[in-house]
Amino acid sequence: MDSVNTIEILEYTKCKFLKYLEIAKINYLNNSAYLVNLISRSGIVIIRIWIFTQLYKVTYSVSGTNIIGDLTLPMVIWSLMLTQSFQIATKPMVSKLIEEEVKLGTLAYSLNKPYSYLLFNYFGFLGRTFVNNSSNLILGTVAALLLVGPINFSAKSIILGLFLLFFGYTIDFFISFTIGVSAFWIEDISAFMWIYSKGQMVLGGLILPLSLFPDSLRKIAEILPFSQLYYGAARTMVNFDWALFQKFFLTQLAWVVFFGIVSYYIFHKGIKKISINGG
Amino acid sequence: MAVNYIRKIISLYIPLTWEVTKLSILSAMEYRLSFIIQVMGMVVNDIGFVLLWLIFFKRFPSIQGWQFQDSIILLSIGTLSFSFAMITARGAIDLGKLIARGELDYYLSFPKNVLWHSVVSKTEISAIGDLFFGIIIYFFSANPSFSGLLYVLLISAMVGIILISFIILTESISFYVGSFEEAAEQMWHSLLGFSFYPQVAFHGVLKAITLTVLPAFFIAALPVRLIKDFQPGYFLLLLAFCAGITALAIAVFHNGLKKYESGNLINVKI
Numbered sequence: 031m032d033s034v035n036t037i038e039i040l041e042y043t044k045c046k047f048l049k050y051l052e053i054a055k056i057n058y059l060n061n062s063a064y065l066v067n068l069i070s071r072s073g074i075v076i077i078r079i080w081i082f083t084q085l086y087k088v089t090y091s092v093s094g095t096n097i098i099g100d101l102t103l104p105m106v107i108w109s110l111m112l113t114q115s116f117q118i119a120t121k122p123m124v125s126k127l128i129e130e131e132v133k134l135g136t137l138a139y140s141l142n143k144p145y146s147y148l149l150f151n152y153f154g155f156l157g158r159t160f161v162n163n164s165s166n167l168i169l170g171t172v173a174a175l176l177l178v179g180p181i182n183f184s185a186k187s188i189i190l191g192l193f194l195l196f197f198g199y200t201i202d203f204f205i206s207f208t209i210g211v212s213a214f215w216i217e218d219i220s221a222f223m224w225i226y227s228k229g230q231m232v233l234g235g236l237i238l239p240l241s242l243f244p245d246s247l248r249k250i251a252e253i254l255p256f257s258q259l260y261y262g263a264a265r266t267m268v269n270f271d272w273a274l275f276q277k278f279f280l281t282q283l284a285w286v287v288f289f290g291i292v293s294y295y296i297f298h299k300g301i302k303k304i305s306i307n308g309g
Numbered sequence: 310m311a312v313n314y315i316r317k318i319i320s321l322y323i324p325l326t327w328e329v330t331k332l333s334i335l336s337a338m339e340y341r342l343s344f345i346i347q348v349m350g351m352v353v354n355d356i357g358f359v360l361l362w363l364i365f366f367k368r369f370p371s372i373q374g375w376q377f378q379d380s381i382i383l384l385s386i387g388t389l390s391f392s393f394a395m396i397t398a399r400g401a402i403d404l405g406k407l408i409a410r411g412e413l414d415y416y417l418s419f420p421k422n423v424l425w426h427s428v429v430s431k432t433e434i435s436a437i438g439d440l441f442f443g444i445i446i447y448f449f450s451a452n453p454s455f456s457g458l459l460y461v462l463l464i465s466a467m468v469g470i471i472l473i474s475f476i477i478l479t480e481s482i483s484f485y486v487g488s489f490e491e492a493a494e495q496m497w498h499s500l501l502g503f504s505f506y507p508q509v510a511f512h513g514v515l516k517a518i519t520l521t522v523l524p525a526f527f528i529a530a531l532p533v534r535l536i537k538d539f540q541p542g543y544f545l546l547l548l549a550f551c552a553g554i555t556a557l558a559i560a561v562f563h564n565g566l567k568k569y570e571s572g573n574l575i576n577v578k579i
Contacts, residue, residue: 070495077499085510089369098368218343220435221350228357238365247364 049145050153057157071121072165075114076173082110082237083177099241099248104178105268109239111174112264115166116195117236119159120202124151125226128210129219137304148207148297155203181268190275191267197282198259204289205255207297214300229254235261252277255285325421326429330397333432344434351438358384358505359446375507378451379533385450386465386532387504389443393469394476395436398428401473402497404480404562405490411571424562428477457536464535467551468528474551474558475500475524481558484565496523504529524550 062068090096090103101109128151131137140147209222230236234256240248251257262278265271338344359381366377394401404427407413416427447453447461479493503511503518503525511519519525527550535543 067491070491074495074499074502078502080515081503081506081510084512084515085372085506088372088510092369092372216343216346218347221346221354224350224354224435225357228354232357232361232364237361238368242368243364244367 050149053145053150054153054157054160057154058161061158061161068162068165069169071118071162072115072169075111075118075166075170078114079107079111079170079173079177083107099239099243100269100271101239101241102181104174104181106239106242107178108174108181109235109261109264109268110237111170112167112267113235113239113260115163115170116198116260116263117230117234119162119166120155120199120206121162123210123223124155124203124206125210125213125219125223127151128207129213129217132213132304133217141301148294151207152200152203155206156199159199183267184270187267187270190270191263194266194275194278194282195260195263197279197286198263201255201282201285201289202259204286204293208289208293211293211297211300214304229256230259233257234259235264239265241265253281255289258282258285322422322425326397326425329429330432334396334434334437337432337434347435348438348441351435352442355384355388355439355442355446372507373509375509379537380507381446381450382461382533382536383504383508383529385443385447385461386468386536387443387529388439388446389462389465390468390472390528390532391501392436392439392443393466394472395433396440397432397469398473398476399431399433399436401428401476401480402494403431404428404477405483405488405493408480408483408565408569409488409490411569413566413569414571423566424477424559428473460539461536464532464547467547468532470551471524471528471554472500474554477558478554478561481562481565484562484568499523500525500528508533524554527551 086103086106090098096102098106128137131140140150143150205226209219209226212222213219233240233251233254240251240257240261243251258278258281262282266275266278362377362380362384366380370376407416407427413423413427416423416430419426443465444458447458476493476497479496480490482489482493500523503523508519508526508530511525516526519530527547531543531547534540535547
């Protein structure tokens, strides 16, 4: 009897999971259908990497040293290429999509469907991000190879970096989702999106890797959520450090739990707040 | 001909732009909380740029003579010019979409200039935050003064005109190739991206790009040089580029308008 129940539960869970996997797949196919758009969006990675290369070449030559904060110039450029690719892949932001749903009123159609609104958005986000990342990373890798040449990547650093990236994206989703559902209270949430993006830019290693920060500031930045989004993964990939990996992973877990609870709570509080006009 | 055109702009279109923009801002202010959040949010957003360069220049105090104070001037001009462009002419960014979808008809039916009307039809409220920030941050530059601020505002107004013209120019390509709005948007973001970094870093092909396709040199490097050290030659160069790109944008738009095909949409705007 017990084994029958277990099988039923497993089947039920599998069905539920497959449903969300299909959502991720649909978003993946939808985004990969417009190849020209996809590539033109990724083009911005090339331009930024080009700018960074010239900026940091000058900076390193002025400093008169090959290594700053444990990173060589090629490592800095590869790290920036990765963080930029990972971040650009999240566009359009989940918060922007939710805000549009609220403004247009299409939220009414999403909320009465037989799925969790949070998980629907999460898997959709993962599907979109996957395809965007593929394009960004291919073009970004070509640009980085041409501009500064290759660096040593190990299989371990890539696998563990991808592991951190998955949790980084989960934190990003929870934060963006929380900002998005705040549109249930205030319709225009652009200001929160800008501030969040700026936090990523300044403290998330998108322009200046945290290894180049002054020590005291770096220690603070490394435990803030912004550095856990993409920088942890990029830093692990370009210059693996076991102690740093463990630190990133534990910090990420704490932020995943924290923002997971916050987003769930805000969403369920907000859902009671909204009124949908039928007709 | 040209004198009459300029006289018409000064006597008719500048006061009209002022009235349209004032109305847009007043109507946005009806939603007081949203207005305050957008403006203050943009100020906080811009402070992020200062923090970034503060950290950067703490580590690398000078890059080929470019220092933190230069980035402050660049930020001041950048935010002020962006605010001038987006407060008065936010509609320019939507031109490509309007052209591709055949939705310019609405503006064709009005007695005033089509380009002017479509461009001033929208105001980016958050850009008011940029305006405040640009003025405040100027006073953190090396040698601030009130006369200096007026000079920065003049240079920023010229850069603002270059920005609007650049958007019109790239968005108008939709007249000729069908759909160019996404590419035009990428070019706009790339231009802003180039103008954000220390300008001494660019050389070679990248420098050539900043002088031509994405004229970041004229919206960032040259204005900073002018603020730090006024030279009539540089001022005339900026003025000439401003006039040239404006004339080109207007010509490209009006020439393209002859090729415009209506979308035959019937909309009621209340």
